[in-house]
Amino acid sequence: MNISTVFSADGALGKAISGFQPRDEQTMMAENVHQAIKEQSQLVVEAGTGTGKTFAYLAPALLSGKKTIVSTGSKNLQEQLFHRDLPLMKDALGFTGRIALLKGRANYLCLDRLSRQIVESHGHHSDPQLLTQLVKVRSWSSSTKSGDLGECEDLAEDSRIIPDITSNNENCLGKECPSFGDCFVFKARNKALEADLVVVNHHLFLADMAVKETGFGELLPEAEVFIFDEAHQIPDIASQYFGQSISSKQIADLAKDIEIGYRTEAKDMRQLQKVADKLVSSASEMRISLGEPGFRGNWRDALKNQKLQREMERLQDALQLCRDVLK
Template sequence: MSSTLTQSVTHEFSERGALAKHVHHYHNRQTQTDMAVAVSEAIAKKHNLILEAGTGVGKTFAYLIPALLSGKQVVISTGSKNLQEQLFLKDLPALLTMLDIHVPVALLKGRNNYLCQLRLEKQMQMANKFTEFYIDDLLKINQWAHLSKDGDIGNLTSVAEHSEVIPTVVSTKESCTGKKCDHYDVCFTRKARIKAMDAKVVVVNHHLFFADRLLKDSGFAELLPDPDVVIFDEAHLVPDICISYFGSHISSREIDKRLNAVIKLHKEVIRDSIQLEQLAQRGLIALSEWHNLMFEHQVSDWRKVLAHKTLASTSWSLHQALVDLANNMQYHLGRDDQLDIAFEQLQALAETLRHYFECQDLQAAYSVELGPRFIMLRMSPINVAKQCQQLFVKDTRWIFTSATLQVNRSLAHFAKELGLADSKQLILDSPFDYPNQAVFCVPRHLGKVGQSQHSAKQLVDVCVQAINAAQGRTFILFTSHHMLQQVAVMLQGKVKYPLLVQGQASKQSLLNKFRQLGNAVLLGTSSFWEGVDVRGKLLSCVIIDKLPFVSPDDALYKARAANAERQGLDPFATISLPQAVISLKQGVGRLIRDEKDRGVLILCDNRIVNRAYGQAFINSLPPMQRTRDLEHALQFLKQIP
């Protein structure tokens, strides 16, 4: 028997409901109603739900209406700030008006999205030390601060988002003095938290949710310790985010920052102890030697560092330098609050570094990321199911939804990753007419995929034909930056349409240009595989260079693979294949975004038809018309107006 909530929700999606009254040309989509019913039942009958809703189902309204009508305290977590703001600024206000109800709602972001009045005040006091351009931005921010009601930096339009002033005036955990602050009563971060505490529906993003739950990073977990319901939209991102937050990371930039902070403390506060500065300088020298050696050897797996005598010795020398400095700082504890905080931070950093260098946890992967002028050390758990079971407490209903969760028509892989095997599971296919709207082509006569010049040349040959047939209007999605750069160079002069290449500008700027030009070709890697919505005639063709398998040299994959083998499992079938299927589905999802869209997907990787595992990919993709004949796909493109 359906619950009262389910009956109310079903009515609102019917021809007599609120949507029919307020949405122009509304027609009931059965899959959308089915999703709304499933969400309602999960809330009313207190069970967890994992639900894949294909593109076009209308999942946003399908979970928002049950959330608003339930009377429960609901946290809605999104994968991106863009969707977070869309829900709060557009979808929720529209639904509250349609449903004619008053439900208090709140948008909560991480504290570094809010202006800190105390930090701004300190920056203004030091204004005479800054450059003219810096002062200009600082004055604009100060003027905006007096006008803003919420202090949300995202609403600051008078200063460029990459301004060097912004990081110095936003709220941080380290700089917050709490009730001691002169601005406590008007603090923007505090006001946002109070509003969230009074709300029935709170919109956050995944990173804020997990940072607060696991790190207690900005006090949100204390405000809403156990909401009745948590709904994760874009839930396919949750497993990787859990791995990040249940793991740990250390940046060479953070070590450098801590050491320089001690030097500054000596110069400004603890002036009678030159040893503090000397030990901090010794630490900076050790950091520089370690940094240079790591870049010289280009190591990505920490266990290889341990096997290298010089690298290992230099690493432990860095750790010892931090320990020596922390030991000396102990003699000065109690003299200054800033020094006490700096000591705790340095001691914690040294301890984390020790755990990392010892590399003793067989259930974790120890990886090294070499960025532009920095090193990131990551320790990632290879299985977060047990931690997730403790996180996803029984008193709360947990609902996970995305357009890309199933592998080979099953949600078992996602459920297993998060320790949610006993959840209700439902797959709702897209209502779009894929056999008539889209063609999926894997061209014949493709050579072996790879990073070679020959692979790039055969990809470019296909791209040129498709781009001309589509009159631009094409995304080319890559699994590696190396191949992207090769193809970008080779395409120059071979097509007459504008080429937009990842790295030339920000992601949003490139997408805006793509929409404005109307005949452009965009080349991008992983960040363009998801969260990109280009509807209608602007995008007619998506080309993918190859199946997105994780690199076998990836440290986390190697650790997971070794663990799978210890359990007698096949790492490829249980780890690599499911991840690749979900990634491919994300890329494919860029093509058809509307019931009137038409387009062609070209995959330049014949493994999907030549290898047995290819069927798992095909079974997981929308039912597009399939062909190996590139000419057939080109003709379809030419017919799109």
């Protein structure tokens, strides 16, 4: 199928979209994308609003017959592309290949962590509101196919329980997990590996480049064509993934997991509770000694402050004790 014909008034798009008007810029962009795919070369396109960029890169990508990854600037764009633009283009072009949507693991329900949280939330100092949310999620979990929490209508986007019922690199048990056979992250990644076109976002793409996650092998499938929509956002996002960081929240999350382990699996190990408490207090003292929230500066200069040095040592001692006890 000729690219310029697709974008003509009586071409594939004209037949599929009522009121479709051919635009020279859109056709020119589509032809350039087609050429770049054919020659395996790079192409950067800057085009104004209303050019119809999405269709201009989707048509040549779908017609190329090559495995393609499309990366968007945000999750909202990702969903719009997958649920609205792609189905329309598939129908217009008669594309019969498989397409998949893949998000970062923090978007998918972790069944193992959900069941642990439900056990934990029946404790003596639990928040009844959170328990209600957990019960709603559990009921939704039996009907969902994707496990994508964005599809759970009973759960607010900023709900406090989300970090507790999703997994991250540090706490995922991989193949050791009792729920591994039903794991939504694993299923979504398998689907992506088998698809002809996968829609991801820049965060996920760069996270995959920065660290190939353990437990699942590669996160993104190998592809022949890579398309970055809103590519101007990439430098800022890349700097987050190719640096190293640690936060008091990460340490608090570790302490919480240790505490749940103590209450559910290892009730005879009182030492675990002490370790968790020490981690939380030393991390918060360290946080306070850094001064105002939002403070930015050179770490070497900050370390010249003796109070900060002491708190740093306390935190390192707490982490070492934690390591020894967990061993």
